[in-house]
Amino acid sequence: IQQMVNFHISNLAKVTIAAIPVPINEARQFGVIQVDADNRVIGFQEKPEHPTPIPGRPDQAFASMGNYIFNGPFLTDILHTDAKNPESSHDFGKDILPSLYQDHPVFAYDFARNRVPEITEEEIGYWRDVGTIGSYWEANMDLRNIKPVFNLYNLKWPIKTSGFGLPPAKFVFNQDGRRGQAVNSLVSEGSIISGGIVQDSVVGRSVTVESGAAIINSILMDRVRIGPDCKINMAIIDKDVVVPAGTRMGYEPEEDKKRFHVDEESNIIVVHKGYKFPKSN
Template structure:
């Protein structure tokens, strides 16, 4: 945790991502507003990590389809008695020109007035679409000790995923300094001690405030720039030998278990989003939501407790290896390896296996749901199967991923 008397820190949360690869979950909400883990939204992980690190002054830069995101921030974070009025959502302001933000660096450039008003020593810039726990104060401490202009959080990832990340090569002659940084390279080079891995940027940065202001201002004037943090700003500092890497393995979180220490997932695709949910449901979860020493905070309204009842059929309503939110009623249905958001209803003889059901989903009698993601308010009539026959699912207009996960968009009433 940050101690008083340290540098003055302002956090900027980049929450403008479109999340095209998460369609249809991002059809009418920004990626950081996508529900996760039953009761959370993706942005809750970044905001909770900042709050738990002691950094309570946060601005959230929003852009696309930000209505539900703004509402969530306002109800959960801004009005929260714990945090007072610290978390402010800031929509694209078009202060500088008529265009919306071009890229993440442009988003910061257009919001420089916030930094000028706040006068921080350090600006922590984080993405809003990852699932993890991280104490940013440890990274800030390293940043101050090395005298870097920017420090980039780094984690080892399989070389096959290098095309999704900024890839860091350390400068061998200088401890922790970044020698090269390439955004989403198509020809990555493996690490010396493990050719199957690269060192990836986590999209979280610590900047000295003056350096950040200078960099985004100069970048804004460059016509050959995409105005992107990973593609343009970090490489600019690397060239000047002022960029350092922070090894995520050095981060320690109170209450972390042996299994979930170092957990970090980019949930940018349907398959990775699904897999991260499955990480929550096993008996000894790969990611432990029950760590009260580093809570992930959210709010989701007032609902009665979840209830499991014997249906009219006299069949027991049960859930095993599952996460079930308040307001759910499992009546004569069997739920296994699944995550249920508030107010899901599952009726007699239905079975739900390996699935993610968002708020208000209703599963009719004798319906079967397998390896599927059902967005808010989807209604499945009695006797219908989802996720059992991929071709049939596609024919009904549902998205089916390469690994066979069926996704049904918000509010869909599945035909009988």
């Protein structure tokens, strides 16, 4: 991020927007930033039919990554001003940024030129739009690959986050039909795989997977508890959900649609935060 900060300072910018070059025929899916030859912002287009190309690069357009650097006092002033505007929806992309570029120095930072030690060519300019269930699932599934596009284990590109003080993940029991294991998966701190199997999945903090359960191609968020003998496939389960013993997801599509939200495009099952399963008779 220091490279973007340096760009912001050197241009005497009030605002700098992280931007990623995308093929012009794909730019219709994104918010497009229009810039001049110096990457100063001269306009915005929201999912345009005819995206404006980057100067000198007719086959590419700048997509907004939704990450910004502001001068602190300037940000405070514009937020106070926007809060008093009854016609504003108080959205950065829709209201605040479009109101600034004509009167203030607003720049786009080409994130594809950002360099981090020890990253691969594929990782340069890594960014994913996770605005759909399918794209969110795919971005997470990439992380558990043997050779992911984005490597979480590059210590030169650390992840800055709060410490949770949880113990390491634990895998217990080693009998036939009751073996705690994870394969091609990420399992976060505080989680216990207690006689179940996790395969090709991403598991959040303080998750429990009980004996006989099988989690495949799924995302389990923090504090999910999977009961014994559950079979979960192609699902995203949000925080604080207790899945009762023997529950099946991802194997009977018509039954899944009756009980859960199933994304129409990807067929991924989504269980919302804190969902309470009906009690069986």
